[in-house]
Amino acid sequence: MEKRFQPYTRLAAIVFLVVGCLWVLRPFLPAVLFACAITISSWQLYVRLLDRLKGHRTLAATVMTVSLVLVIILPLALVTWNVADNAGNVYRALRDALASGTMAAPDWLRGIPVVGDTVFQYVQNLISSREQLIDTAKRFMEPARHFLLGGGLVLGSGVAQVSLAAFVSFFLYRDGHTLLKALSIGMDKIMGEHALEVADTVSRTVRGVMYGLLGTALAQAFVAAAGFMIAGVPAVALLAVATFLFSLIPVGPPLIWGGAAIWLFYQGSTGWAIFMVVWGVFLISGVDNVVKPVLISRGSSLPFLLVLLGVLGGVIAFGFVGLFIGPTLLAVALGLLRNWTNVNPVTPHRPGREQGEAAP
Numbered sequence: 001m002e003k004r005f006q007p008y009t010r011l012a013a014i015v016f017l018v019v020g021c022l023w024v025l026r027p028f029l030p031a032v033l034f035a036c037a038i039t040i041s042s043w044q045l046y047v048r049l050l051d052r053l054k055g056h057r058t059l060a061a062t063v064m065t066v067s068l069v070l071v072i073i074l075p076l077a078l079v080t081w082n083v084a085d086n087a088g089n090v091y092r093a094l095r096d097a098l099a100s101g102t103m104a105a106p107d108w109l110r111g112i113p114v115v116g117d118t119v120f121q122y123v124q125n126l127i128s129s130r131e132q133l134i135d136t137a138k139r140f141m142e143p144a145r146h147f148l149l150g151g152g153l154v155l156g157s158g159v160a161q162v163s164l165a166a167f168v169s170f171f172l173y174r175d176g177h178t179l180l181k182a183l184s185i186g187m188d189k190i191m192g193e194h195a196l197e198v199a200d201t202v203s204r205t206v207r208g209v210m211y212g213l214l215g216t217a218l219a220q221a222f223v224a225a226a227g228f229m230i231a232g233v234p235a236v237a238l239l240a241v242a243t244f245l246f247s248l249i250p251v252g253p254p255l256i257w258g259g260a261a262i263w264l265f266y267q268g269s270t271g272w273a274i275f276m277v278v279w280g281v282f283l284i285s286g287v288d289n290v291v292k293p294v295l296i297s298r299g300s301s302l303p304f305l306l307v308l309l310g311v312l313g314g315v316i317a318f319g320f321v322g323l324f325i326g327p328t329l330l331a332v333a334l335g336l337l338r339n340w341t342n343v344n345p346v347t348p349h350r351p352g353r354e355q356g357e358a359a360p
Helices: 003-042 043-052 057-100 105-111 116-128 130-174 174-233 238-247 253-266 270-299 306-339
Strands: none
Touching: 003 043, 003 130, 003 174, 003 253, 003 306, 057 130, 130 174, 174 238, 174 253, 174 270, 174 306, 238 253, 253 270, 270 306
C-alpha cells in the first residue's frame, strides 16, 4: 500500500520544492533570467578567454564580469545621472518661464494650413492670461510629474537588476561547465532524444534576441546621432550613447530625443524642435519596430511574425526580460511542434544548387 502511493508523495514533494524555490527567488528572477541570457549569448567569448587564460575559470569569469560592468552598467548609471540632472534643469527653466510670463506663441503656427491663425490666436490668448496658463500648466504638470517619477523608478530598478545580473553572471561563467553537464543530464531524462535539439533552439533564440537588441541599439544610436547633428543639438556623442543604452529598455529612446526637442524649443529653435520630434517618431523609434524583429528572426528559427508577437507579448507579460522569454518560449514550442509533425520550414531555392546537392 505504501509503495503504491510512494510515486505520488515524491511528485508532491518535488512540486512543493520547486514552488518554494521559485517563491524565494521571485524578487530576483528578472535579474537571474537576464544573467542567463547574457551568459548564453557571450559563452563562446568566455570559452575563448578561458583558453587564453589556460583554464583559470575564476579569473576568466572575473574579466567577463568586469567587462560587463564597464560596458553596460557604468555608462548606464552615468547617462542616467546626466539625463536626470538635465531634466531637472529643464523643468526649473520651464517653471520660471511660466511664472514670469515671458513665453510667447511661435510665429510658425500661422503657417499651418487652414487652422494656423486659429491655433496661433488660441495659444496667444492662453499665454497672455496668466491664470489660465497656470491652470493649464497644473493640469499637465501633475501627469508629467507622475510620468517622470515612474520613469525614474524604472531606470533605478533597471540599473539594480543589471548590477545583480552582472553579479549572477560571474557564477554562471565560473560554474558554467558544471551547470551545462547537469542540465544536459536532466533534459535527457525529461525529453529523451529531443533534448539536444531543444537546447540548441533555446541557445540560438536567446543569442538572436540579444544580437537583435544590440543591433537595434546601434542602429538607433547612429540615426539619433545624425538627427542631433542636423538639428544642432550639443553633446551629440553623449546623447548617442544615451540612446544606445536607453534603447535596451522599452520606450527608452523618446526620453532622449524628446529631451533634445524640448531643449531646442526652449532655445527658440521651434522649427528644429518639430524636426527633432518628427525624426524621433518616424526614424529613431521606427528602427525599433523594423530592425529588431528582422535581426532577431535571422538569429533564430522563428518566423518574423512569431518574433514580433513574442517580443510584444513577452514585454507585456514579463516586462523587460520578456524580450528574451517570449521569443524563446515560442521557439521551443515551434521546435517541438516541428519534431512532432516532422514538418520543417521550406528553404528558398538558390540558383546553381541542383536537386540533392548539400547545403553549405
